[in-house]
Amino acid sequence: MFRFIVRRLLQLIPTLFGLSLLLFIWLRRLPGGPETAILGERGTPEMRAAIRRNMGLDEPILVQYGRFVRRMIKLDLGTSTSTKRAVTTEFIERFPGTVELTITAMIIAIGVGIPLGYLAARRRGRFLDHASVGGSLIGICIPVFFLGYVLKAIFSENLHWFPSSGRQDPTLGATRVTNFFVLDGLMTREWDAAADALWHLVLPSIALASIPLAIIVRITRASVLEVLNEDFVRTAEAKGLTEQTVRRRHVLRNAMLPVATSIGLLAGGLLSGAVLTETVFAFSGIGAFVAEAIGQRDYPVLMGFILIIAVVYVLVNLLVDLSYSFIDPRVRVR
Amino acid sequence: MALLEVEDLSVTFARRGQRAVHAVDGVSFAVDAGEVVGLVGESGCGKSVTSLAIMGLLPKQPGLRVGGKAVFDGTDLLQLDDRSRRDIRGRDIAMIFQDPLSSLNPVIPIGLQVTEVLTRHRGMKGETAAKEAAALLDRVGIPDPKRRLKEYPHQLSGGMRQRALIAMAVACQPRLLIADEPTTALDVTIQAQILELLKELVRDSGTALLMITHDLGVVAGMCDTVNVLYGGRVVETARRRPLFRQPRHPYTVGLLGSVPRLDAGRGEKLNPIPGSVRDLLPWPDGCAFAPRCARRTDECVGEPPELVHAHDGRSYRCVNPEPLPGMVPAPREEESA
Numbered sequence: 309m310f311r312f313i314v315r316r317l318l319q320l321i322p323t324l325f326g327l328s329l330l331l332f333i334w335l336r337r338l339p340g341g342p343e344t345a346i347l348g349e350r351g352t353p354e355m356r357a358a359i360r361r362n363m364g365l366d367e368p369i370l371v372q373y374g375r376f377v378r379r380m381i382k383l384d385l386g387t388s389t390s391t392k393r394a395v396t397t398e399f400i401e402r403f404p405g406t407v408e409l410t411i412t413a414m415i416i417a418i419g420v421g422i423p424l425g426y427l428a429a430r431r432r433g434r435f436l437d438h439a440s441v442g443g444s445l446i447g448i449c450i451p452v453f454f455l456g457y458v459l460k461a462i463f464s465e466n467l468h469w470f471p472s473s474g475r476q477d478p479t480l481g482a483t484r485v486t487n488f489f490v491l492d493g494l495m496t497r498e499w500d501a502a503a504d505a506l507w508h509l510v511l512p513s514i515a516l517a518s519i520p521l522a523i524i525v526r527i528t529r530a531s532v533l534e535v536l537n538e539d540f541v542r543t544a545e546a547k548g549l550t551e552q553t554v555r556r557r558h559v560l561r562n563a564m565l566p567v568a569t570s571i572g573l574l575a576g577g578l579l580s581g582a583v584l585t586e587t588v589f590a591f592s593g594i595g596a597f598v599a600e601a602i603g604q605r606d607y608p609v610l611m612g613f614i615l616i617i618a619v620v621y622v623l624v625n626l627l628v629d630l631s632y633s634f635i636d637p638r639v640r641v642r
Numbered sequence: 643m644a645l646l647e648v649e650d651l652s653v654t655f656a657r658r659g660q661r662a663v664h665a666v667d668g669v670s671f672a673v674d675a676g677e678v679v680g681l682v683g684e685s686g687c688g689k690s691v692t693s694l695a696i697m698g699l700l701p702k703q704p705g706l707r708v709g710g711k712a713v714f715d716g717t718d719l720l721q722l723d724d725r726s727r728r729d730i731r732g733r734d735i736a737m738i739f740q741d742p743l744s745s746l747n748p749v750i751p752i753g754l755q756v757t758e759v760l761t762r763h764r765g766m767k768g769e770t771a772a773k774e775a776a777a778l779l780d781r782v783g784i785p786d787p788k789r790r791l792k793e794y795p796h797q798l799s800g801g802m803r804q805r806a807l808i809a810m811a812v813a814c815q816p817r818l819l820i821a822d823e824p825t826t827a828l829d830v831t832i833q834a835q836i837l838e839l840l841k842e843l844v845r846d847s848g849t850a851l852l853m854i855t856h857d858l859g860v861v862a863g864m865c866d867t868v869n870v871l872y873g874g875r876v877v878e879t880a881r882r883r884p885l886f887r888q889p890r891h892p893y894t895v896g897l898l899g900s901v902p903r904l905d906a907g908r909g910e911k912l913n914p915i916p917g918s919v920r921d922l923l924p925w926p927d928g929c930a931f932a933p934r935c936a937r938r939t940d941e942c943v944g945e946p947p948e949l950v951h952a953h954d955g956r957s958y959r960c961v962n963p964e965p966l967p968g969m970v971p972a973p974r975e976e977e978s979a
Contacts, residue, residue, distance in 0.1 A: 537701070539744040545699055546739075547759045547810060548732030551724075557758070558747050636749050637794040 309633075316626045320619070327618050331611050332376050336369075380615070386608035390601065395612045398597065403616070404487035405475050405593035408505075409585065410578045412513035417520040417574070422567065425528025426560065432533065440525055447522030452581050456515040456588035463511060473590035476505045512589040516581050520574040527570050531563040538562070564635055572628030576621040644672035645850050646696070646818055649711040653688070653695050653874075656705035665691045667874040668710070673818065678844060678851045680865035680882075682858065682897070688874040689854045693820050695720075697737055698727045714818070733763040736811035740823040742803035746795035752779075752806050753791030759813045778809040782839060801832035805839065812843055819844070820852045825860065837863060858901050862886060870894050873930025875946070878958040890956065890963040892937045929960070937962045 347355060360366055364375060379386070385395035428440040464472035476482060476489050482501035485492045490509070493502025535541065536559060544558040579595075586595035594613065601609035633639055651669045656662040666688040673679045681689045694700045696712045696719060712719045714735065719727065731737075739745040747755060756775040760766040766774055772791065779787035782805040795803055804824060811819060821840065825833035841864060844851045853865055861868055861882065868885050870878040870893065878891040889895045899913035917934045929935070932942040941947075941961045951957045 539739060539741060540747040542699055543739060543745045543807070543810075544747070546697060546731055546737040547762065548728045548730065549758060549762055550728060553758065553762070557750065557754075561749055562747070637751075638748060638796050 309630075312633075313626070313630070316622075316629070320622050323618060323622055324615075327615065328377055328380060329373075331614065332373055335376075335607060335611070385612040385615070388601070388606055388609050390604045390606045390609075395608045398609070399594060399612060399616065401487055402592060402594045402597050405489070405591060406579070406582050406586070406595055408488055408490060408509060409513055409516060409591065409593055409595075410575070410582055412509045413516035413578060414520065414571075414575060416513055416517040417524055418571065420517075421521045421524030422528050422564075425525040425567075426532050426563070428525065428529045429532035429536065437529075441529070444522035444525045447518045447525075450518065451584075452515055452518065453584045453588050455518055456512065456585055459511045459515055460588065470511045471508050472511075475508050475592055476501065477508075480504060508591075512585045512591050515588070516578060516585045519581065520571075520578065523570060523574060524567060528563065528567050531566045532559060535559050535563045561635065565632070568628055568631050568635060572625045575624040575628075576617070579617050579620060643716075645675045645677075645715060646673040646852070647711070647713045648672070648692070648696065649713070651692060651695060651710035651712060652708070653691050653700065654705075654707040654709075655703075656707065658705070662705075664874050666695065669871070669874070669876050670710075671869045671876060671879060673850050673852055675817065676844075676848045676850055677867065678853060678865050680861045680868040681852060681854045681871060682856065682861055682868055683871035684856050684897075687871045689856075689871050690822055692871070693737070693822050693852065693854050697731060697735065697820065698722070698724075699737075729763075732759050732811075732816075733814045734816055735818045735820065736814070736816040738804075738807055738811050738819065738821045738824045741827045742800060742807050743795060743827075745807055746803055748795055751792055751794055752798070756791070756806070756810050756813060759810055763814045774813075775809075778813055779806065782806070782809045782812070782843075783835075784809070800828050801835060804828060804832075804836050808836075808839065808843070812847070812849070815847055816849060818850045818852065820854070822854045823856070825857070826855075840864070858897060870897070875930065875959060876949075877931065877960065878956075880956040880958075881954070884954065884956060888964070888966060890952070890958045890966075891931075891960045892935045892962075892964060893931045894958075895964050896934075896936075937964070 344351070344356075347359065351359075364372060383396050385399075387393065388395050388398055391398060424440050428437040431437050460472050463469045471477070480498075480501050482489065482493060482498055482505075483496045485495055489505035490502050493499065493505055540562075541554065541558050544554045549557075582593060582595035583599050584595070585591065586593045587599045590596065594616070598609065598613045600606070601613070649670050651666055652664065653666040654662050654664050669688070669692055671679065671681070681692065683689050691700070695708050698719065700706060700708065708720060710720070714730070719730070722730070746752075753772065753775055756778060757766070757771040760771045760774055764774075775791055776787040779790055784790050784802055784805050790798070790802075790806075795806075798806065808824075819840075824840070825836050828836060837860060840851065843849065851864075853860065855861060865882050868880060868882055869876050870885075870891065872893045878885070878889065878894050880890075885894065886898065889898055893915070896913070896915035900915060915934055928943045928945060929947050932938050935942065937960075939962050947959050947961045949957050949959050950963070
């Protein structure tokens with residue numbers, strides 16, 4: 309097990325190496341070169357030359373790439389051209405918000421999706437089945453930002469049940485420790501701050517959860533229906549086991565295999581979905597920041613975001629593979 | 643009174659807009675305590691559906707209708723509610739299935755799959771259950787049972803898997819064991835071992851065995867009484883020896899003629915029955931075998947033939963049965979016994 313984890317983590321190296329090459333080439337091939345990206349169209353030739361010299365763009369390409377890689381290893385992602393602060397610092401402040409949001413969304417998607425898909429399969433052809441299959445189709449079709457606006461209009465602007473934007477009420481003056489606001493509140497025993505942060509998470513995470521939820525419902529339903537027809541379920545029934553044991557031990561566990569795979573794939577997509585959700589709810593995570601960076605052509609920020617997505621994707625899928633080996637002994641890793 | 647008495651069992655699958663299919667149509671037979679009874683027929687004749695109906699294991703679906711009676715030890719299994727059925731299944735009546743790999747849960751160790759029966763019906767837990775499970779595996783001939791308990795189905799060979807399934811089935815010393823083609827998915831050598839094991843278990847424990855098979859070799863080696871099924875009906879019932887000596891129903895004759903024999907001369911052709919049961923679904927009124935029968939007469943079409951009770955407990959459902967060899971000297975039982 310330990311060797312497997314180490315091996316998979318080592319696989320990160322070639323992935324990141326490939327990615328660094330792509331990013332490096334992308335940076336060099338920017339229209340007008342990096343100096344235009346920084347100065348815009350108005351820079352004088354002298355200013356451009358100065359920047360090229362400053363950034364070392366007049367040196368051989370291999371030397372430039374070597375320096376690029378060295379900086380990446382030191383987690384020095386450069387300076388944001390719009391906020392003039394180090395990209396790493398910006399990310400450390402904002403990334404926790406996005407993580408909180410995506411984890412909450414994933415908890416909703418899994419916590420609601422698996423039971424709902426399971427019940428739909430058990431009541432196949434009845435109302436709940438049709439409702440959840442139809443509902444999940446709607447969930448997949450509705451764009452996240454649209455659902456976000458609808459939720460906001462109904463639950464915060466009309467009913468005033470939930471706040472419409474932000475991560476926490478700033479008047480609370482909550483203490484920051486890790487920038488995970490819910491966690492900070494719990495660690496510093498500022499319960500009201502934790503509750504408020506959680507309250508702010510509800511609407512955006514529901515909006516973000518909609519698509520993965522719909523997919524998990526459908527995959528769970530299909531998977532359970534398939535397992536119900538398996539011979540070993542008949543064997544379990546023939547043994548006279550209670551319905552509960554048959555369901556839990558024999559049906560659900562086997563039905564979880566495809567669901568686990570899909571969760572891994574969905575988790576990566578959530579980060580991109582967060583960009584839209586955070587913009588709609590003015591949620592100061594990395595997504596909203598990146599959305600701005602796209603508009604501002606803030607290349608260092610975009611580069612950092614791409615790197616983070618890649619790393620998160622690899623790590624999440626490592627977790628999924630590990631969970632897989634807990635569920636299915638046939639793929640158990642040694 | 644027999645241990646299991648199936649009376650006029652019928653299973654119908656109705657689909658909207660289609661003619662209902664009578665998978666099993668008025669099947670009656672009995673299994674006495676400690677007896678080995680065969681249910682024989684080719685694929686699609688309704689033998690598996692019969693066994694699943696008795697166990698209450700037919701997949702629930704709209705349009706499924708089960709009629710008749712299946713009286714086990716005084717109770718009609720078909721009238722029981724789900725809970726009482728679950729109490730009987732695995733404890734009084736156990737079942738072994740055809741494909742041992744797909745019949746075992748791939749993600750649970752063998753041990754738990756054995757102990758869950760012990761926990762459910764015998765209230766055993768923890769160490770006690772594990773010990774008993776190891777003893778059971780040992781009893782069905784699985785070497786190193788303690789280690790096997792921790793293994794998963796994919797780590798066992800086909801024969802071992804079927805042995806494990808048998809261990810689960812006999813865990814509560816059931817009074818009736820239903821084996822649905824238990825050797826079909828196995829190699830010939832393993833088949834023989836599994837049959838030998840079943841025979842031994844039945845002999846030692848006094849468990850009755852309902853053997854569902856298409857393999858007349860299995861029947862010849864094991865069964866006391868044989869019921870031949872065709873088109874969802876029992877077409878002939880007899881003790882093993884008379885059935886093999888003098889089959890009366892043309893279908894039984896055909897089945898026996900389809901078996902390759904070592905003592906047949908070289909170049910002698912097999913005598914397969916033309917066509918297949920499945921071609922004829924839904925089965926015709928009258929005798930279901932008539933379209934394939936060599937002894938067909940005009941009487942065979944229309945009404946299904948009545949069951950004819952002959953001497954020595956035989957019965958068959960045919961208006962023009964194979965004649966008894968009247969002129970030929972009667973078979974001498976002593977010689978081959």
